[in-house]
Amino acid sequence: MSETLPIHVNRDGLHHIDVAQSFEADDSFTIALKNHGAPIHAHLHLDDNLSEVASLSATNHYVKADDTRHVTVTVRDAPASGKLKIVTGYGAETAYVDVEIHERDEQKDSIPVDESLSKPQRTRSPEPKPSSSALMKNLPLVLLGLFALVLAFGAGLVVDGGVALFGALVVLVGLGVAAYFLLQ
Structure with a gap:
């Protein structure tokens, strides 16, 4: 069944309404007010029978002119x-x-489920671990980091300062973090 009820206004003259004689639905639906001319006001009203089950x-x-306005009709029963x-x-x-509004067909909305869905599915294989080729590709970076570490410790010993040793520790932590991300 259709989910949208099209209503054309101003197509054959000012305030003219063009709509189907009947409409069927089995759930909430949309009214599409399509204006073919000048801006217009449209009033929609459900009679007593429909207003008991829908709103x-x-x-x-x-x-607006040459525009479409969508109005939702919510069906409760x-x-x-x-x-x-x-x-x-x-x-x-005025048009009617x-x-x-029909009972909803549960068979139409259902999804068939077969026996295969109850069986475990194959899991994806885990991603491979980084190989030694990743280390070889990044060897220049590793050597540069080790050189920076030796240089920082050497400066700490020569200067004999706590600040230089703290700098060496910062470089060491930075190397550890960089190695972690390189090997991911």
């Missing part, structure tokens, strides 16, 4: 039937649509 998000709608009233031009034109 409109709003009743009065302004539709089924089955039901009744009329949707469409009014334009503050009563200048016979609306049938």
Whole structure:
């Protein structure tokens, strides 16, 4: 069944309404107010039978020129039937649509499940560990880091300062972090 009820206004003249005689749904649906001319106000109304099982998000709608306005009709219960009233031009034109709301077909909405879904699926193989080629590719960086470490410790011994030794520790921690990310 259709999920959208198209309503054309201003197609054959000012305030003119063009809509199907009947509409069927089995759940909430959308009304598409398509304006083919000048800006217009449209009023939508569900009769008493339909308003017991369905509701409109709003009743009065302004539709800009050559634009489409979508209005949701929320269905709470089924089955039901009744009329949707469409009014334009503050009563200048009126049209009615016979609306049938059917019981929802659970078979149509169901998804068939077979026995294979109950069996465990194969897991993906884990990603390979980094090889020694990754270390060889980054060997110049490793050697440069070791040289910086030796240089920092040497400066700490020559200067005999705690600040230089702290700098050496910072370089050592930086090397450890860099090695971790290189081998990931």
